[in-house]
Amino acid sequence: MGQIYKPGTKLSSTVCKTQIMALRVPAEELDVSCGGAPMQVGDPAELGEMSGDNAGTLVGKRYTDADETMEFLCTRGGEGTIAIEGYVIDIKAAKKLPSSD
């Protein structure tokens, strides 16, 4: 059951501490999961079981799909791995700008 998200929407993992925020999302229904379970708006009352291979998420990193059609910011790290429509999304390489303030 996919949902249409908008930039700024925060999704919490139901199996670990991971929380992500949508920065850029296509206007189409998306299935977002973490640790093998669907992510939800708002933290769950208690955590469920993680499944599949999980490498974890890192706070402050941006995650994007292979075509860079969407971007999420990890606002809280955890042990689960994020997948969209079943495909794992990866850390986007940071473009380093000089400090301007």
Next chain:
Amino acid sequence: MNIHLLLQMASEAMGHREAILCGDKRMSFEELGEAAKSVAAKVQPGEKVAYLAEGHPAFPAALFGAALAGTPFVSLNYRLSREQLDAQIARVTPAQFITDTDVTGEGMTVSLPETVMQGEPLLGEAPDEDGAVAVELFTSGTTGEPKSAVLRHSNLMAYIFGTVEFMSAEEDEAALLTVPPYHIAGIAAVLSSTYAGRRMVMLPSFTAEGWVALAQKENVTNAFLVPTMLQRIVDAADGSLDLPSLRNIAYGGGKMPRATIEAAMALLPHVNFTNAYGLTETSATICMLGPDAHREAFASDDPAIRRRLSSAGIPIPSIELQVRNEDGDVCGAEETGLVYVRGDQVSGEYKGLGSQLDSDGWFLTKDRGFVDVDGYLFIDGRADDVIVRGGENISPGEIEDVLRSHAAVKDVAAIAVADTEWGEAVGVAIVCPSSVDDAELCELVRANLRSSRVPSVIKRMDELPYNETGKLLRRVIRDSFAQ
């Protein structure tokens, strides 16, 4: 989105890091997070958070605290006259005022910077309301009545996400904050430093000696300066500056004289200089001239490369920029026109006036300038400052640059003066301690530019009027010519 997230992430992921040093007060990011919650708890429904004080730990606490409470943060200039201040207070109230000055008025609840950070915290998440306003800042009003620029959470977050990586600062990094809280660069510095995890060392009242001493004592690595501050540091250095920890200086907020940046680069060869060009209405920086471009220009004998030390640089990746002529067509390289920008961080909105963006999202900065063949932007000045002599547009900047090249000229401003024949003509206010006669100055302009650029009036001044963040007050000069 809500800018409070930046502090929340910092306090969760690096809460032990030192966030602030101000005088003898120190605070970690975790403690700053708690202070923001205490500020938020004091905000009554319908109140904004208004900050009217120098740099103090309560400034970042109030900026994030207002966001947590879901209300705009407004920063007022504590150097304004009482009359100007009263006018701005009336535009801000009802508000929770954080101030140590003795002002009272209708709709003001007053807290001291010291005490506002103490007491019961506000519990719960920051609200996430579409299009909510994070910051309202009065523009400097160098050309007229100050306007209240509206910056939404989404604008400021787009700026941070476009320019800063989370926790990218090393543990030993420290930024020296000298720009006042009512300046967009002061707001941007708090947001960037928090997200990067960089310690903020506050210097509430700037002197060159005080800045150097604090930079040495606290092993400061990063600093932002307006051009007048950098000039004072160069002047006070007297040929040598011992700042081995310093790595990065960013500057902006006004036109940097070429001589100042060249002197600073010669004094501090190990430091990376970045010119950050931006406006309040664009949530700070939109173009950057980075350290490599500085060094390349500084080392070059090619005038086209060398002059890039006066360039605002190239747009940051998240910003589009166009220079357009009076017909609205995009200018070619070297052709001067008006600077337009577009991007998520661009608000282009004023209170009571609404959005100034066009239907395609472009914002007219009202700065005039051009780009060179490689896309480097050169800012000429404000469009409002252009002198229109007999239908011909004359940029004050080109006249000023020529006159400044004279060894005896310390400072100069070209402005429009009323002229019965031409409508407007060129007036020049000049600071020139040794005696140089008018004819010599006029000849210098005639030889380098056209005769239409030659000043019709030259007025000697002891110094030119600047505001406290180094912006030349052309309006004051124009008024003095009119008298």
